[in-house]
Amino acid sequence: MTQLPLSAVSAFVLFSGLASISANAATLVHYRMGDDTSLVTDSSGNGHSLSSTATETVIPATGDGSAFSNPIPNTGDSNTSMASFSGSQNMAVADPFGSLTAFTAEAYINLAGFKSGTQYVMSQWSTSTNGRSWGIGVASSSGTGTASANELYLLMGTGSSGSEVVPLGLTLTLDTDFYIALTYDGTTGTNDINLYYQDLINSSSLMSSTISSGITTSINNTSGVFRVGAYGASNSANSYWGGNIDEVRVSDTILAQNDLLAVPEPSSFALISGLLALLCVNRRHRRA
Template structure:
């Protein structure tokens, strides 16, 4: 076998620009996956920061905005600034133990890609204050009305505070599965939580922000299909007649929905450098080496 060996030469500035462009393109792909991102910021409490215009409305009693973030106690460990973006975190939503309300926004087709792609990621910062007689949901597209429309719900179990999810394979909810994890939330503690879904795996993520814990994950293999839905998207509960029994009690912040399975390096939380990050750096070095060998 004859192998062509290219002469070595110094890297050219234009080559560096091309490498930088590749990394910028990867970054733009990650940003394009965001369907909605509610940050509950000062002067923009209900706004969607993704630019999609999915402004939240209120169902029941309006949750309270807290701004700036508390200096101690509940909510004080929510990340500020936000890892990955560097944006300041200046506010959060308090759904408290006495507030019978949550947020919803109509789905006019902007959520269709999760049913088409069969993938999504849900993220939030949360602080749970109570579990009495409720099944608290963080973010969902799950409606209980005469015209049922059900897709997913992500929250915690009232039995033990463990992260859980419901995935529906049809809109009437008759084809659905509840998935439970052993990642449990304690009361009055700040957490980052996330859920990723694809056709064969659901992965739950939990990081204790109050105590500076590591990002924990638990994977569940599954065969449950996902349906698209025309139901409202809800934050801090779900939509419909059972809403009061399914609302979050505590704090919620930085709720983001993406239509792809994000890697931990793309999450809205600081994580240690993973092997994939090291591999990425190695790949970058190989790119530079390859460019040096070009004629």
């Protein structure tokens, strides 16, 4: 095997690191909730702007939503606005996803109150034939399927009319700011879900867990409406969210932890500085 000199290795490490910064997976939608152009703008560049009855709200200095990251750790973008939901307010756009085999869904959330029914952060779901794909919801105050009361869950379509509730092990607390990210691999029913979450009020650590859904069918791709703050077809949305949602992003693959919005991304300056330091060490060694 041919060995590279230290300087070449260092350069390889640098450019590999720079590549990892720029080579992100395709972002299908990213709703910054007013921190780009407007509440409904899709900042991914794919043009999937929302229709909306939600309210754009300035992130307060204290109280609900005040701990939503500003700036966003992974991008450095300022974050001063969020979407607030009450009653039947929600946001929607015609199917922006096409065919998915895996995805990552992220959001900042704050739940204002528990309900006797479910509440949804986001979903692509329709009760029409073969319209059920996926959704991220919070169980009712008495539990939903196998999910305990007020527990976050993944709802997956398993065919033309079938569905499965997969508990995610995170029980939300009211008036608490969370960052959540969920990855789902539709090719296997074992260790197919990764959940990342951060209690932004009470903890500075990003927590993670791996879950086996037991679902052996691939993602049930539909042409259903994608919703933020609800689920259902365009004329029958329900299970409305009560509280705040911000920075909704869906990607077409399983993002590594370092690519998540809540994780600071290493700067190219730091990588260049590291390269220069290695080159200096190498030159000193060669002169000795």
